[in-house]
Each structure stands twice: as structure tokens, then as C-alpha cells.
């Protein structure tokens with residue numbers, strides 16, 4: 001058996017040994033087979049298996065794919081019925097819904113602007129009225145897609161040191177929850193009309209927006225969260241700890257931020273029924289405006305919302321374990337499959353930490369085999 005050569009002095013600029021440094025003196029990695037050589041010891045099959053697994057069963061990508069429903073208009077009498085439905089949805093329902101939404105905006109703006117400008121001296125009353133107006137506007141939005149929302153469990157109330165956490169499928173989750181309670185929501189900043197609403201109306205109900213790909217922004221948000229939960233009169237905080245929209249078949253990793261605030265976490269499970277339309281917002285394929293138009297031209301948006309039993313950190317439990325326990329509760333209630341991925345990976349290359357841990361485990365397996373031989 002070939003003896004493993006003593007580690008030669010490192011030749012890399014970074015002072016890490018190269019694989020060649022483990023070879024017997026005078027041999028190279030390309031030496032022909034015969035005697036047992038280093039390359040015989042490097043079994044890459046686990047790595048290959050993992051790579052092939054990622055291609056065959058990529059559970060990360062599957063979380064963010066719209067899953068089309070079965071077509072039902074495939075025969076001679078169903079097809080005309082479907083055509084009739086298209087005409088009704090686009091020519092009757094859609095214009096009626098545009099009118100409803102326009103009326104909603106008119107009522108909202110004609111009340112919100114005076115309340116915001118004229119009640120500066122009476123902060124408590126102004127905040128209360130603004131809260132009610134935002135809830136009202138959200139009711140108009142829900143009506144504009146004929147939302148059929150069933151709420152289960154006790155309605156959220158304003159209590160200090162409480163955080164609501166929900167699974168996330170579309171920005172309409174925000175509207176559906178907001179029509180019952182004006183939450184202060186942690187949100188990604190958007191461009192266009194959504195961004196304008198975020199920095200005006202939504203900021204006035206305590207919503208906190210940031211850019212999730214900026215570490216500095218995340219740091220500031222983490223501090224704002226801690227301050228917010230201490231304020232007794234602040235609107236209840238709502239966080240979508242997945243940090244991105246998932247297709248309502250899976251839940252991805254819950255970021256620990258919401259679970260390290262020393263608060264009670266109130267889980268909210270949201271499950272959409274895809275009978276008329278898929279409510280998943282695939283932001284890579286569609287703008288939010290197009291998403292809303294799609295909902296407004298469907299028959300209805302049907303969904304269930306469960307306000308579940310509040311949870312507190314168990315003795316000895318870490319933030320990550322707490323996050324995982326709450327994710328379990330939500331996933332079970334909404335019938336969603338848990339996958340371990342970090343949703344932010346949608347927007348970034350794998351972190352150096354993740355890459356290095358993979359390199360480390362591969363290097364360790366090689367060294368283990370070298371020592372066994």
C-alpha cells in the first residue's frame with residue numbers, strides 16, 4: 001500500500017495545502033492505476049449523488065413555481081361554457097370591480113388626507129382614524145377580487161410584546177390580514193405605485209420597509225423591530241418570516257429575527273383554494289399590477305386564515321428552534337410541506353459561509369478516507 005506523503009510545505013498563496021501535498025513524494029494525481037493511489041481514495045459519489053439529486057428533485061425551485069390547475073374546458077359543451085365565462089369575467093365583473101376599487105380609493109383619499117394633515121395635534125385620534133381607513137381600503141381591495149375569506153380563531157388585538165407571523169404567498173396576504181387589523185408590517189421596498197404607498201400611507205400605520213438584500217438595511221430593521229414591540233400603543237407587528245412569496249404548497253425557512261425579540265409569537269396560517277385562481281405572486285414573471293389584474297378578472301379569490309395559539313420561547317430553546325416550531329404549526333394547519341431552504345437565496349448567490357461548509361465537509365471526507373487506508 002502506498003504511504004501517504006508527509007504534508008509538503010504549502011505552496012498556495014493563501015497558505016492552504018493543495019491536494020497534491022498529500023501525495024507520496026514523486027507521484028502525481030494522474031499516475032496510472034495499479035497501486036492504490038490518492039485518486040482511488042477520493043470517492044466523489046456522495047457529491048455526485050447530491051448534484052444529481054439537485055437536478056432531479058430541486059425542491060428549492062419547486063417552492064417558487066406556479067402550479068397550473070387541470071384544464072376543464074376540453075370538450076364540446078364545456079368549451080363554450082368556458083368562453084361565456086371569459087366574457088362575463090372580462091366584460092361584466094372586471095369593469096364592476098374597477099368601479100368598486102375606484103370608489104374605495106376616492107373615499108379613502110378624501111378622508112385620509114384631511115385626517116393626516118389636520119389632526120396632527122391629536123395624535124391618538126389621528127392614528128386610530130388612519131388605521132380604520134387603511135382597513136377600509138383593504139376591504140375594497142378584497143371586494144375587487146370577490147374575496148371569499150374565512151377567518152378562524154380570535155381576531156388579533158393590540159397588546160405589547162406580541163408579534164404575528166404568517167406564511168407568505170402574495171402581497172395580497174397583507175391586504176387580507178390588514179382588512180381585519182391594521183398591522184405594522186415588515187416589508188420589502190418596491191418601486192412604482194407600491195413604493196409610493198409604502199413610503200406614505202403604510203408608513204403612517206407603522207409599516208417598516210427596507211431592502212432585504214442590503215445587510216445594513218436588515219440591521220436597521222432588526223433594531224426598529226426591537227423598538228416597535230416595546231411601544232404599548234403601536235399597531236401589532238406582522239412579519240412574513242419566509243421573507244419572500246412561496247407558492248402555497250411549501251414553507252421555506254423562517255428567519256429567526258421575529259423569534260428573538262423576547263415576544264409572544266402568534267402564528268397565522270393562510271391557505272388559498274385554487275378553485276378559481278392561483279393566488280401565488282411569481283414576481284419574476286409578473287408585476288404586482290398584472291397580478292392584481294389577474295385576480296380581478298377571475299371569478300373569486302377563496303382562502304382560509306387561521307389565527308393560531310400564541311407561542312412563547314421554551315426554556316433552553318434557541319431562536320432558530322423556536323422559528324422551526326412555529327413553522328411546524330403553520331405548515332400543519334395550512335397543509336404545506338416544509339423544505340429547509342432560505343428564501344433569500346432567490347436573490348443571492350449561496351453565501352461564502354454555505355460554500356465553505358460544503359468544501360469543508362468534502363475535505364473532511366477525503367481526509368477520513370486517507371486515514372482509513
Ligand SMILES: CCCCCCCCCCCCCCCC(=O)SCCNC(=O)CCNC(=O)[C@H](O)C(C)(C)COP(=O)(O)OP(=O)(O)OC[C@H]1O[C@@H](n2cnc3c(N)ncnc32)[C@H](O)[C@@H]1OP(=O)(O)O
Nearest residue numbers: 174186187188218222240241243244254255256257258320
Ligand atoms: C393601503 C393598502 C394598500 C394595499 C395595496 C398595496 C400593497 C402594498 C404592499 C405591501 C407589501 C406587504 C408585503 C410584505 C411582505 C414582504 O415584504 S416579505 C419581505 C420582507 N420581509 C422579511 O424579509 C421578513 C423576514 N426577515 C427577517 O425576519 C429578518 O430576520 C430581518 C428582520 C429582516 C432581520 O435580518 P437579519 O438581521 O439579517 O437577521 P436574520 O435574517 O435573522 O439572519 C441572520 C443570519 O442568521 C441566519 N438565519 C436566520 N434564520 C435562520 C434559521 N431559521 N435557521 C438558520 N439560520 C438562520 C441567516 O441566514 C443569516 O445568516 P447570514 O446571511 O448572515 O449568513
Ligand SMILES: O=P(O)(O)OC[C@H](O)CO
Nearest residue numbers: 170171188243244245283
Ligand atoms: O416573492 P418576492 O421575493 O418577489 O417578494 C415579494 C414581496 O417583496 C414580498 O411580499
